Amino acid sequence: MIERVQTSIISQIESLETSKFTDDPWSTSSNSYGRTRVITDGTIIEKGAVSVSVIPLSNLSTSRASTISERGVEVCEGSEYAAAALSLVLHTRSPIIPTFRSDVRIFSLITDGVVTRSWLGGGCDLTPYYIFDDDVEEFHGMLKGLCDRNGRDYEEYKKGCDDYFYLPARKEHRGVGGIFFDDLEFNSSTFKFVEELAEMWMPSWLDTIVERRKGQEWTEEQRDWQLIRRGRYLEFNLLYDRGVKFGLATENPRVEGILVSAPPLVKWAYNHKVAAGSEEERLQKILETPRAWA
Amino acid sequence: MIERVQTSIISQIESLETSKFTDDPWSTSSNSYGRTRVITDGTIIEKGAVSVSVIPLSNLSTSRASTISERGVEVCEGSEYAAAALSLVLHTRSPIIPTFRSDVRIFSLITDGVVTRSWLGGGCDLTPYYIFDDDVEEFHGMLKGLCDRNGRDYEEYKKGCDDYFYLPARKEHRGVGGIFFDDLEFNSSTFKFVEELAEMWMPSWLDTIVERRKGQEWTEEQRDWQLIRRGRYLEFNLLYDRGVKFGLATENPRVEGILVSAPPLVKWAYNHKVAAGSEEERLQKILETPRAWA
Numbered sequence: 001m002i003e004r005v006q007t008s009i010i011s012q013i014e015s016l017e018t019s020k021f022t023d024d025p026w027s028t029s030s031n032s033y034g035r036t037r038v039i040t041d042g043t044i045i046e047k048g049a050v051s052v053s054v055i056p057l058s059n060l061s062t063s064r065a066s067t068i069s070e071r072g073v074e075v076c077e078g079s080e081y082a083a084a085a086l087s088l089v090l091h092t093r094s095p096i097i098p099t100f101r102s103d104v105r106i107f108s109l110i111t112d113g114v115v116t117r118s119w120l121g122g123g124c125d126l127t128p129y130y131i132f133d134d135d136v137e138e139f140h141g142m143l144k145g146l147c148d149r150n151g152r153d154y155e156e157y158k159k160g161c162d163d164y165f166y167l168p169a170r171k172e173h174r175g176v177g178g179i180f181f182d183d184l185e186f187n188s189s190t191f192k193f194v195e196e197l198a199e200m201w202m203p204s205w206l207d208t209i210v211e212r213r214k215g216q217e218w219t220e221e222q223r224d225w226q227l228i229r230r231g232r233y234l235e236f237n238l239l240y241d242r243g244v245k246f247g248l249a250t251e252n253p254r255v256e257g258i259l260v261s262a263p264p265l266v267k268w269a270y271n272h273k274v275a276a277g278s279e280e281e282r283l284q285k286i287l288e289t290p291r292a293w294a
Numbered sequence: 295m296i297e298r299v300q301t302s303i304i305s306q307i308e309s310l311e312t313s314k315f316t317d318d319p320w321s322t323s324s325n326s327y328g329r330t331r332v333i334t335d336g337t338i339i340e341k342g343a344v345s346v347s348v349i350p351l352s353n354l355s356t357s358r359a360s361t362i363s364e365r366g367v368e369v370c371e372g373s374e375y376a377a378a379a380l381s382l383v384l385h386t387r388s389p390i391i392p393t394f395r396s397d398v399r400i401f402s403l404i405t406d407g408v409v410t411r412s413w414l415g416g417g418c419d420l421t422p423y424y425i426f427d428d429d430v431e432e433f434h435g436m437l438k439g440l441c442d443r444n445g446r447d448y449e450e451y452k453k454g455c456d457d458y459f460y461l462p463a464r465k466e467h468r469g470v471g472g473i474f475f476d477d478l479e480f481n482s483s484t485f486k487f488v489e490e491l492a493e494m495w496m497p498s499w500l501d502t503i504v505e506r507r508k509g510q511e512w513t514e515e516q517r518d519w520q521l522i523r524r525g526r527y528l529e530f531n532l533l534y535d536r537g538v539k540f541g542l543a544t545e546n547p548r549v550e551g552i553l554v555s556a557p558p559l560v561k562w563a564y565n566h567k568v569a570a571g572s573e574e575e576r577l578q579k580i581l582e583t584p585r586a587w588a
Contacts, residue, residue, distance in 0.1 A: 022564075024564075036564070038565075040563070040564070047562075049564065168542075169542040169549050169552075170549055227559075234528070238528075238529060238532035238533050239532050239542065248462075248463040248533065249463075255463045258463075259529075262525070262562035263562065264561060265521075265560070265561055266560045266562075267558060267560075268553060268556035268560075269558070270341075270550055270554050271318065271550045
């Protein structure tokens with residue numbers, strides 16, 4: 001499923017873009033493999049990655065087993081598992097268009113070579129630099145519709161997203177959220193939900209928000225604000241993101257694949273302040289206190 | 295001492311620069327205070343900070359106490375302590391001139407309002423984008439001279455620096471090092487050493503390397519390489535730096551003060567490769583295997 005979705009998403013993006021995705025199939029000595037496909041210097045996407053990664057069979061490390069156990073799933077060190085994921089991060093050139101991030105992932109426990117139990121996880125979310133209420137409401141509305149149709153709790157997953165993409169030191173959320181869930185027991189109904197989620201990514205962002213905003217001009221000041229805000233994106237990834245943390249802690253990490261999510265260009269300015277009453281201040285306040293959008 | 299050195303360093307830099315340092319004195323509800331002085335958009339320094347911070351009296355948290363204990367100093371949770379530090383980070387505009395980082399710090403245990411024991415720490419190091427052997431040898435030579443004159447072990451402190459500024463996931467060191475030490479018992483001799491170290495910072499970088507290289511032109515490709523390498527600087531700070539980690543984990547962290555060390559502008563490019571036989575490759579190899587410079 002994930003390779004089909006990867007191909008489909010790439011062709012949707014390429015049909016709108018001046019750049020093409022590069023293709024980097026990889027494998028490691030520990031049998032993991034994947035395909036990192038990266039677009040750079042596009043008209044819409046300044047840097048983006050649509051990546052598939054597969055761990056066909058491995059043994060849980062102590063720390064990973066205990067973290068998974070903390071989340072209520074009983075596993076122990078040395079258990080055999082398999083995992084696969086499709087992840088997207090699309091950093092836009094225009095500060096008017098939000099960065100899009102999403103993933104779906106499956107984690108399976110294996111006993112005597114047979115999958116005994118599997119869990120699904122995934123989500124998608126927006127990191128805007130300027131907020132257009134209609135865009136965010138439509139995005140969340142589509143996600144709520146998806147959850148409702150599939151008997152999943154949108155409110156729970158929306159909160160899951162707000163809680164996960166949070167920078168405690170800054171006391172702010174990274175973006176306007178979306179949905180994020182983990183440890184969803186695999187069955188035909190949950191698999192259908194996750195498949196529909198992945199198929200909704202481009203309709204919820206590329207075909208709607210991007211389509212609507214791509215012609216809109218922006219100023220150098222707005223671009224500057226985007227570069228500063230991208231710093232928070234990176235701070236989250238390096239300081240708090242679970243995937244980055246575990247990824248980098250493995251024995252021979254594929255660092256470039258893990259950090260492909262980093263924005264292409266980032267600014268850090270000491271003590272940057274937003275002007276009272278500005279759109280930048282409005283964003284800041286919404287990031288401090290997440291809103292109900294759907 | 296640290297405030298005098300802060301003022302002196304600032305006036306030395308300002309005498310060469312087109313920009314001035316801003317002055318941001320601060321204090322927190324927990325009685326900490328300090329002065330973050332930042333220079334931006336200078337001819338030589340694109341972004342730099344010379345910061346003093348003081349914790350006049352506080353209680354050790356469990357995690358901090360255990361980390362300090364791990365380093366061989368007996369302290370326990372709730373012990374009263376005081377601390378002060380002077381830290382510099384000077385990000386250069388020119389890719390030809392290395393970034394300079396340094397600090398001195400004192401940590402004191404307090405019993406019944408009286409300092410019972412104190413330890414000193416500190417160091418300085420270079421993060422170059424291009425390596426001029428003579429510059430690095432002179433820098434390390436000055437540090438070795440300082441250590442020798444003060445009966446301190448340069449080799450140990452040089453290794454301390456290489457070991458500390460290391461990115462395990464990348465299997466590379468952040469720069470060409472310098473010296474770095476911790477837990478040096480305070481007495482008149484060690485204090486003199488640390489004072490002389492701080493007084494040597496500008497002579498070892500501004501008066502020598504910067505003076506020699508500031509007129510040298512660079513290309514856009516070299517600038518690009520600098521922006522990519524700055525990514526590693528930031529990766530180290532967010533993923534591994536002890537000060538950043540502890541700083542951000544405190545209850546009401548002064549995030550801007552902690553992240554003032556971030557470079558002004560940073561690039562992340564997926565899978566950037568250096569050309570065989572290039573100066574960039576030479577740097578890369580030296581960062582993988584630190585050299586003896588003095």
